[in-house]
Amino acid sequence: MVNLSYAILLVPLLISSISDVVAEEFLLPPNDVSLVGELKIIKAKHEDTLIDIARANGLGRDEIVNANPKVDPWLPGAGTEILLPNRYILPSAPRTGIVVNTPEMRLYYYPPGNPRRVITHPVSVGRVDWNTPLGITKVATKLTDPVWRPPASIRREALEKGTPLPEVVPAGPDNPLGRFAMRLAFSGSYLIHGTDKPFGIGMQVTHGCMRLYPEDIESLFKQVPVGTQVNLVNEPIKIGWLADTLFIEVTPALEQDVDKEAEFTRKALDRVYAEQDHRAFVLDGAALNLAIREKRGIPVAISKFE
Known part of the structure; x- marks a missing residue:
């Protein structure tokens, strides 16, 4: 039997303003319920872009553009109604550890403890020639203020584009890994990390890593212990x-x-x-x-x- 009191909480389509803060953390529903969150409609301000609105509401770039196909991403216009797709069907993977649904470009974290919760963040994933791997792994190490050593393949690609990279990029505001990174136990160098280019979150643009908004990786980094299972799935x-x-x-x-x-x-x-x-x-x-x-x-x- 479905918990109807839980179900009723998920139904409304709310009218809101961009100043509202969306807490992308929800009580984990019973096993026979798969939806969390709610849809909202806000009205854009003159200075807003969809990318600004996305970040302010826990969404990625492609998520908000796909949800609002008739709205200009860069000039939505004052008073234009924007649909915020902050309602999600949980992936079919077991509700444990971290689950990343790569085509959705969204991460779900199921922390231990009671009451059970699910925390979700938008992510960027690997582009077509640098696929993010699929399968089950774990968080091997956690790094604060990481130093980036670009692999030879990435340095070669950058050189071909006329934007050569150094062998070592020190920690700091220009480091593409941001301030926090979690290395996965996959073979190769795959990370869940921050960024110095937050406007690209929620797109298929990385070299295989998963990239989060700086504020999201900082929060997640504090909560996820080494050894946490990470399950990368492909569920469009x-x-x-x-x-x-x-x-x-x-x-x-x-x-x-x-x-x-x-x-x-x-x-x-x-x-x-x-x-x-x-x-x-x-x-x-x-x-x-x-x-x-x-x-x-x-x-x-x-x-x-x-």
């Missing part, structure tokens, strides 16, 4: 229940997967039909098709009452 299609309603959240695939559109649609349909094997519901086909086509990264109800 997420499915979850809230009370008696099935939701789907569809995010654009990673760049290296965009040529698999037919397979993408088939996987979405397979996920939905698999739910019918476990729980009877009436499918809202129009809502499902729209969610697959638009890929706005917003949970959409796809079941309906007869």
